[in-house]
Amino acid sequence: MTVELTIISVGLGVIIGIFGGIARVSRNPLLLIPSTIYVEVIRGTPLLAQLFLVYFGLPSLGINLPPFTAAVIAMGINSGAYVTEIFRGGIQSIEKGQMEAARSLGLSYLQAMRYIILPQAFKRILPPLGNEFIAMLKDSSLASTIAIAELMRVGREITSRTFRSFEVLTVVALLYLAITLPLSLIVRYAERRMSVSD
């Protein structure tokens, strides 16, 4: 269950990450801004909060998913943010001359990405991708043992006591987000300021 969950989640994460990484190095604000927000929000909030939102938030919107599917979605989106940053780093590590040579031959930006930049970036990011896979393996045991079983149990209990369980839990999750998000963004901003100076 855990391994299966990890493989599917990271697979989803890699697909998201390829497009996310391209968007993160884009000069087009329509790609750059949403992808940056996505990465910052996901990396700035705990996975547990994200699992919460998908488990209990979606049903409150009338979308009911089996726990495994919900876990895949939550973890895939979570992993996607980290893999996006891995791809961004990989793409930016390829010398500028490679893109220029490709463009000088008449290749479009996307063709140059596809045939020249991404294949080379992919080779370079295999080690960090491996690390991401291991991290996900740890996280998915969280999802499959604590989260799916525990949260569902808690969910059922609350459901049996109140008629508005999903709304209540969604509010709790959103409150949690509202507290953690600014905090973690501040921490990340501070981290970045420090890494610039050293």
Next chain:
Amino acid sequence: MIRLEKIYKRFGKLEVLRGIDLNIDKGEVVVIIGPSGAGKSTLLRCINLLERPTSGRVIFEGVDITKMDGRDIDKVRERIGMVFQHINLFNHLDVMDNVILAPMKVKGLSKGEAEQIARALLERMGLGDKLYAYPSQLSGGQRQRVAIARALAMQPDIMLFDEPTSALDPEMIKEVLDVMKALVNDGMTMAIVTHEMGFAKEVASRIIFMDDGCIVEEGTPKEIFSNPKEERTAMFLSKILY
């Protein structure tokens, strides 16, 4: 074939090109010389719009390409080959794939057609036995010859060379210059930035001396080398010719 009109280029506050007017006719070999930082690379890169001029016009075959965008500029770049100081071969592809990629993906040639063109070019460059080597297995001179073949495989109308031998060990310079001379003899239109003055003297139909973002002086090799009109040209030449 190419006309530059009042090209200005700024990077932030730095004005790198300051009103360049330059005409390159079909079959001409224009050699651009000048001190480092003069703006020679930036000028070449404005011709194929790797760098967008801040103002001014680049006219290719009668069409103002600075007004174009996206696909149209890609179409123009197909016809302008470029060779870089840092060579920039695609490191993950072997020699053959480096050369056939653009003809296939950009021009839509079949693999067979593209390989036929590539093989002929590479054999002419003396690389017939390196078709399936990777860039990391080649010497600098071999790599630069592959890069020239890669550009020629698109059958461009003009070739731009930005210090093609500056990053090479001395014993490899000649093999690259020889390939370029063969191109000159074929009648290829070329714009070449180089510090190889002997080569410039031999192949140039016109020499442009640039300094500080401007064209200071231009003329035939004889005029520039034996009889420079401008003080700055003479100074530069006396330094570079020892």
